[in-house]
């Protein structure tokens with residue numbers, strides 16, 4: 109049927125006269141009560157042409173559930189899209205942005221969001237949380253709205269996002285652990301986290317049986333942060349003193365944060381020039397770089413002695429941000445050394461890998477104006493959630 113030039117396919121569905129309607133709750137065939145006026149659902153487009161279902165459902169009289177609207181295999185509640193269409197949109201929304209999905213299938217952004225939300229809710233309800241041995245607890249900073257707390261499963265064979273919550277307080281993490289449930293939490297053997305105090309408190313209190321490891325990724329990012337702070341300070345000092353070099357140092361930001369061996373070509377020459385200079389940034393960088401050696405130890409004792417020696421050097425560096433990191437490392441020495449006690453059971457890359465994927469999703473998500481949309485998108489892309497079974501068999 110063409111209406112105002114726009115092609116559309118209208119599928120009018122009729123009840124089979126001989127087959128009684130079913131109760132949506134118990135699926136028992138029930139006597140009819142009355143027929144309601146027709147409703148419309150959008151269905152997956154066919155050959156790019158918008159497609160609609162029209163059907164006036166019966167109300168049936170179930171001996172157990174009373175007078176209810178009959179079961180329709182493509183419908184849930186008062187939704188205006190078929191379950192098949194929602195599953196279809198959600199599938200594409202994992203491959204493209206929500207905006208692109210909306211444009212490609214000529215639906216609103218809101219429809220894509222609702223479809224993904226429905227898929228995610230189903231997945232969360234039906235996921236299996238057994239065998240969770242290693243947890244990663246992470247936070248990300250999100251725009252102006254502040255922090256989010258994330259709980260990952262970081263077991264070798266299963267890495268996924270388990271929970272997200274706003275802020276990074278003790279209450280946030282407690283809420284997350286409550287939602288995972290006691291059975292899951294009491295089975296955890298390893299926890300990996302940052303040095304953030306509220307997290308440390310809650311982990312001690314709630315997951316005390318597990319070996320708590322401060323993870324390598326977060327320690328490295330504290331060190332990088334300190335180097336960057338030293339560099340920023342030095343850039344403004346150089347500029348204020350009218351000496352050259354400030355601009356050069358400013359441009360080297362990313363190369364200074366990388367591992368030296370990963371910087372190549374001309375940039376490497378410029379980097380070496382900075383590192384062999386007397387700049388404070390050079391000293392900060394060398395200290396950061398020398399810390400890498402820490403992770404190569406096998407014995408807790410040797411690692412501990414290295415850590416002490418490194419912190420002493422750092423405290424003599426006269427670089428405030430570096431000294432701050434050294435103090436933090438000292439304060440948490442036992443938890444940091446747990447890394448060596450975990451003997452490779454906790455992967456150093458797991459939290460970092462998931463953290464990077466989260467960043468990709470939040471960045472791609474220019475449409476996520478609300479926290480709810482972001483939450484749904486993250487579960488959708490990183491939760492490894494089961495999907496609702498298809499309502500339709502095609503052959």
Ligand SMILES: [Zn+2]
Pocket residue numbers: 131132133134135136170171172173174
């Ligand atoms: Zn019933």
